[in-house]
């Protein structure tokens with residue numbers, strides 16, 4: 001697999017020198033199970049960081065640039081964080097997240113999801129009649145469930161942040177549950193469409209999640225995943241300034257590793273394509289200024305002007321995957 005990263009020292013076991021070690025855990029590759037990896041980037045955490053400060057990083061739209069060590073699996077080439085912050089700390093952060101700035105962009109997100117879902121419906125012969133029951137895992141402020149509901153589907157949202165879930169319920173009157181996939185009880189309910197929008201790269205154990213998702217899908221069900229693609233042109237051009245290099249993103253899949261992960265858990269990829277997203281120009285510039293300080297001047301200039309609210313389409317490597325069970 002081609003990549004631009006500087007080659008690192010081959011490691012067969014991970015090492016962590018700082019005080020952070022009590023907050024971190026080492027993990028094998030979730031795609032091929034190997035522990036051996038090359039180090040791409042060392043940790044840049046402040047060695048005196050507290051557990052409370054770490055928890056703050058794990059909120060929905062954290063703009064904390066990547067502080068964790070980044071490695072590449074020697075078996076399959078997956079790029080991921082290792083060692084990483086312990087799952088319990090990460091989950092505590094997500095459960096207590098409150099993010100009005102993220103919610104404020106819901107209208108643009110609903111517009112993106114509506115267009116995207118219409119395209120999927122058309123290309124894969126899906127309709128509210130053939131695939132009525134939808135589960136959106138990690139639904140944040142409910143933008144996708146709202147778009148799906150408006151198109152005639154019957155969505156259920158699942159969101160770890162109690163605050164986000166409450167916002168989604170109040171705004172749209174939809175069934176939005178507060179919690180995580182591992183703990184959610186759906187009884188005998190099965191879904192015809194399960195979606196993970198910008199979620200799989202946050203999951204501590206994506207393989208286990210896919211296993212559960214497969215058991216929740218009807219036979220004809222489709223799985224839709226959107227993820228930041230490490231093989232994208234944007235990542236290759238921007239290197240470590242790629243905006244998806246974040247401490248909250250535990251894995252950096254590409255089409256090869258994503259296809260393999262899905263195959264390992266009983267899925268066949270039907271489509272992989274570039275995903276275009278709409279967000280307000282002012283919000284995009286504000287996020288970009290964390291990587292490019294020069295953009296900060298422009299972000300401040302548009303902040304209180306009409307142009308700042310103008311929604312623009314952009315792609316920074318977001319990739320859409322449509323998969324089905326491989327026993328069809």
Ligand SMILES: [Zn+2]
Pocket residue numbers: 029030031032033034073074075076077078
């Ligand atoms: Zn691997």
